[in-house]
Structure formats: structure tokens, C-alpha cells
């Protein structure tokens with residue numbers, strides 16, 4: 001394993017907000033660095049949680065009664081878009097710059113997080129360490145975490161039995177969610193809570209379950225894959241491998257380049273701040289003190305929606321339809337423009353484009369594009385994706401409805417998976433889900449560490465709005 005630490009390369013221009021956030025992180029790190037360079041994940045977490053509890057108490061004392069965000073009637077009817085109403089520690093999404101994991105952009109993570117080889121992609125296990133602790137891990141720390149995960153990775157036979165009893169005609173995301181629920185009886189959190197565990201210990205049990213879940217998910221995913229597309233012929237887990245290589249091998253692939261793609265894939269899909277459907281579902285369900293298995297399964301049911309994670313499946317379906325419509329003609333800006341308009345005019349969205357928060361090309365799209373330029377520049381579908389990058393934003397802008405005409409992460413991922421042989425599009429969102437565990441479960445550990453209460457925003461009826469706002473506005477206008 002090789003660490004590509006080069007702090008001097010952190011030269012990008014950060015926004016003011018990020019400089020401040022980094023400063024906070026640096027201060028915290030500086031205090032704990034001496035003890036933490038070889039410290040275990042749990043030791044670092046124990047220290048950081050103490051510090052963070054203090055920090056949150058100070059913030060609440062200083063500005064607890066200040067307004068963070070407001071909510072208009074339009075926002076209440078409109079999916080609460082951009083209402084600032086929650087905190088989420090593991091990542092933050094800037095509309096123009098894209099995601100930062102604990103303050104680090106994707107290119108910074110690619111440079112700083114230990115990978116398996118020099119100049120290669122980061123290990124998702126490295127990102128997990130960062131998301132949980134806020135610290136870039138040393139090679140030694142990642143090795144320890146890998147060993148920890150490997151020791152938890154074997155799926156109990158009863159879970160395999162449950163997965164094997166499910167009809168392969170069920171969508172892979174439904175099978176995946178069932179597999180996660182089938183592990184619920186192993187929840188340390190649920191057991192200890194029932195025994196009356198004190199509140200300040202909950203995060204430890206949540207961490208226990210989260211690590212177990214993250215460790216086992218590659219095998220759950222691989223079983224779903226083999227049951228659905230390979231008549232149930234399953235392959236053994238090689239516990240010496242990192243989670244990405246272990247997953248690809250269990251799926252039936254033997255290609256180190258694909259392993260590298262999987263490392264990148266599992267890293268970049270991990271987290272996208274707290275308000276997206278999957279992250280927020282995990283947070284919401286967990287806030288009722290449902291254990292991590294129940295909470296994560298809920299998140300996966302949300303990820304399975306076509307406006308969220310399922311878009312990666314729909315993108316490739318659409319790309320293949322585009323190819324078919326071209327009927328052997330070479331793609332050009334002109335014929336692709338027409339096909340895009342046909343899609344819109346038939347009442348469909350162009351999958352992989354647009355975003356609820358982002359207002360520029362998703363950096364997760366860009367790093368996948370760079371991977372493709374390096375490894376598959378001549379692939380026909382990649383070339384189609386490249387040309388659509390020039391065409392779709394213009395068409396969507398001309399249509400004039402979308403807030404963001406640029407591509408998101410899902411516009412690219414299926415092309416790469418297909419190139420390496422994963423042609424079964426209905427499986428793509430499962431891989432997204434394996435990755436999403438890293439971020440949402442890290443965040444769940446912090447939810448319990450910071451003692452966040454049950455979520456319960458206030459709702460109102462349209463009648464309430466009429467009585468309290470419409471009538472008031474009308475009488476003021478008289």
C-alpha cells in the first residue's frame with residue numbers, strides 16, 4: 001500500500017467557508033496529532049467525540065437562538081429545497097464546487113488518501129477513516145481498519161439463506177435491502193439499547209453495527225449479483241483483499257484495472273451531505289433509535305428511486321436507446337440534439353443531468369471522465385457520453401426549466417462499469433449503495449455521539465396556510 005501524502009499540493013483556492021472549516025479541523029487535528037498518528041480508529045473517535053461535543057455546546061451557547069434558514073410556502077410545497085434545517089458533519093456540498101469530504105475535495109482525496117499502489121485511486125477504507133474521524137489516515141491506520149473489516153466480513157449462513165430464497169426477479173435493490181434487514185438480529189445497538197445502555201455509549205454500539213454492515217455489504221451485493229444474473233453460482237470471499245477487489249472477485253471479475261475503478265467508484269459515491277434522500281432517510285430512521293441495519297435499509301429504499309440512485313441504471317438504458325435510435329449513424333451534435341428534444345418532448349427527463357443542489361458539472365462526473373480518458377478513450381459509449389456532455393446542457397438550458405443543466409455522477413458511472421463487463425444495468429444502484437454506507441453510517445455514528453434527538457419537523461395543512469397566511473395577507477391589503 002502506498003500513501004500519496006503531499007500537503008503542499010493542497011493549493012486550490014478554497015472558499016472562505018471552507019478555509020474556516022479546514023481551520024477548525026486543523027485545530028482539532030493539531031491537538032490530537034501526536035497521539036493519533038498510530039492511534040486506532042476507536043481511540044481517535046473517543047477523543048474527537050469529546051472535543052466535538054464541547055464544540056457543539058459552545059456553538060449552541062453562542063448562536064443557538066440565531067436563524068439558520070427560513071422556509072417559504074413555496075419551499076414547503078417544493079421538497080424543502082435549500083432550507084437549512086439540519087447539521088451533518090461528514091461532508092458538505094457546495095453548489096459550484098461540489099462535494100468535500102470532511103473539508104477535502106475529490107482531487108484532494110485522490111492525492112492524500114492511501115491507495116493500494118503509487119498514483120492509484122484511494123482505498124474506500126481510507127475514506128471511511130477520514131469520514132469517521134476527520135483525519136487523513138496513515139497507511140498503518142488503513143491497514144488496521146482493513147483487517148478490522150475483514151474480520152467482520154463473513155456473512156452468516158442464515159443471511160445467505162434469506163438472500164438465496166428471494167426471487168431473482170425482484171429488483172436487485174429490493175434484494176439488497178432484504179439482505180441488510182436479514183442481518184438485523186446481529187445488531188449490537190438494538191441489543192444494548194434493550195439492556196438499558198446509557199446514552200453516551202450509544203455511538204460505540206452504532207459504530208460496531210456500522211463496521212459490521214460496511215464489512216459485509218460487498219458479499220451481500222455479490223450474492224445479489226450472482227443470484228440474479230448467474231443462476232446463483234456464488235464465489236467465495238477472499239478476506240485478504242481490500243473491499244473493492246473482494247467485491248469484484250466475488251462478482252466474478254479478475255481485472256486489476258476494474259479493481260481500481262471500483263476503488264474510485266466506492267470512494268466518490270460515499271457521501272453527499274445530509275439532505276439527499278438516502279442520507280436523510282438513514283438519519284431520520286436512526287433518529288427514532290432504530291438500529292443501523294433498519295436505518296441503512298431505509299436509506300437504500302430511497303436510493304432505489306429513479307430521481308436518486310437509480311438514475312445510474314436509467315442513464316445506461318437511455319444511452320443504449322440513443323445508440324439504437326442512431327441506427328448505425330455516427331453520433332453528431334445535430335442528431336443527438338434531436339434525440340434529446342425527443343426525450344424531453346415525450347415527457348421524460350434526461351437521466352444523469354440536473355441536480356437539486358449542484359449548479360455546475362459534478363466533480364464526481366469529472367473524475368470518472370478522467371478515468372475514462374486514461375483507460376478507455378476509444379470506447380464507443382464513452383465517446384457518446386463525451387458528445388452528450390456538449391449537447392445536453394445546451395438543450396436543457398434552451399428548454400429553460402432546469403435549475404442545473406450539467407451532468408451529475410450518474411451520467412458517467414454505468415459507462416465505466418459496462419466497459420469492465422458489468423452489463424447488467426439493474427445492478428448498478430447496488431454498487432452505489434455499497435458505497436453510500438461509508439458516508440451515511442459514519443454520519444449515523446456521529447448522530448448518536450452528539451446525542452441528536454428524534455427528528456420531528458412541524459407540518460401544516462393547506463387550510464392552515466390559507467387561514468394563517470392567505471387571509472392575513474388579504475386583510476392587510478384592504
Ligand code: CMX
Pocket residue numbers: 081276306307308309311344348349350351352353354355356357396401402403404408409410
Ligand atoms: N431532464 C429534463 N427535465 C429536468 C431535468 C432533466 N435532467 N432535471 C430537471 N428537470 C425538470 C424537472 O423535472 C422540473 O420540471 P417540472 O417543473 O415540470 O416538474 C424542472 O426541470 C425543475 O427541476 P430542478 O429544480 O432543475 O430540479 P429538482 O431539484 O427538482 O430535481 C433532479 C433534481 C436530480 C431530481 C432532476 O434534475 C432530475 O430529475 N434529473 C434526472 C434524474 C437524475 O439524474 N437523478 C440523479 C441525481 C443524482 C443522484 O441523486 O444520484
